[in-house]
Amino acid sequence: KAGVTQTPRYLIKTRGQQVTLSCSPISGHRSVSWYQQTPGQGLQFLFEYFSETQRNKGNFPGRFSGRQFSNSRSEMNVSTLELGDSALYLCASSSSSGGASTDTQYFGPGTRLTVL
Amino acid sequence: AQTVTQSQPEMSVQEAETVTLSCTYDTSESNYYLFWYKQPPSRQMILVIRQEAYKQQNATENRFSVNFQKAAKSFSLKISDSQLGDTAMYFCAFFNFGNEKLTFGTGTRLTIIP
Numbered sequence: 262k263a264g265v266t267q268t269p270r271y272l273i274k275t276r277g278q279q280v281t282l283s284c285s286p287i288s289g290h291r292s293v294s295w296y297q298q299t300p301g302q303g304l305q306f307l308f309e310y311f312s313e314t315q316r317n318k319g320n321f322p323g324r325f326s327g328r329q330f331s332n333s334r335s336e337m338n339v340s341t342l343e344l345g346d347s348a349l350y351l352c353a354s355s356s357s358s359g360g361a362s363t364d365t366q367y368f369g370p371g372t373r374l375t376v377l
Numbered sequence: 378a379q380t381v382t383q384s385q386p387e388m389s390v391q392e393a394e395t396v397t398l399s400c401t402y403d404t405s406e407s408n409y410y411l412f413w414y415k416q417p418p419s420r421q422m423i424l425v426i427r428q429e430a431y432k433q434q435n436a437t438e439n440r441f442s443v444n445f446q447k448a449a450k451s452f453s454l455k456i457s458d459s460q461l462g463d464t465a466m467y468f469c470a471f472f473n474f475g476n477e478k479l480t481f482g483t484g485t486r487l488t489i490i491p
Contacts, residue, residue, distance in 0.1 A: 294478065294479070304468065304481040306479065309477050316476075316477060317476045317477050319478070349420060351422060357477065364472060365424060366479060367424065370419070371421070
């Protein structure tokens with residue numbers, strides 16, 4: 262099976278702009294989670310989608326939003342970008358159908374966002 | 378809320394030696410999963426090993442094994458016969474059934490010296 266893919270791999274934006282990141286999960290996986298990784302804050306959970314519904318959300322401002330499509334692909338949007346949004350954004354997918362093996366999250370290569 | 382603590386920011390070991398990475402966590406839950414992920418310089422997060430809290434037997438995956446002490450809330454990773462390709466950041470992570478999220482530790486940067 263192909264792994265989790267994320268596009269684009271690199272992005273450079275300026276403050277105030279908005280950005281959309283895309284994630285395609287492993288075939289058959291219905292859960293997609295997003296994480297932000299920064300040197301200062303480490304890895305932090307943004308949100309999780311399952312069957313087109315946001316099931317869980319982390320402690321991020323409303324500028325961070327997401328959605329999931331019927332084919333389980335997910336997008337994450339950040340509006341009104343700030344310098345502090347510069348980070349590696351990681352997407353992970355799982356089957357989430359009960360049990361350790363299906364709840365295990367597999368990660369994509371990430372999107373490196375730089376805000377100038 | 379769960380917390381995960383990795384007290385060793387950096388470690389280095391000679392190739393072929395054995396190294397143990399420490400992880401402790403805090404939770405009031407009785408059932409959960411624990412993971413070790415590695416993140417090499419490529420930044421791809423790769424699953425190393427998984428442990429279900431209800432299983433007393435420690436998980437093993439080839440050269441990788443864990444020492445899971447549920448009462449002590451400890452979950453260390455042992456890498457045997459270390460290889461240059463093991464050089465990476467290693468993250469311990471706690472999975473919460475309630476909110477389906479992974480809570481990560483701050484990571485241990487492991488360097489294998491040739």
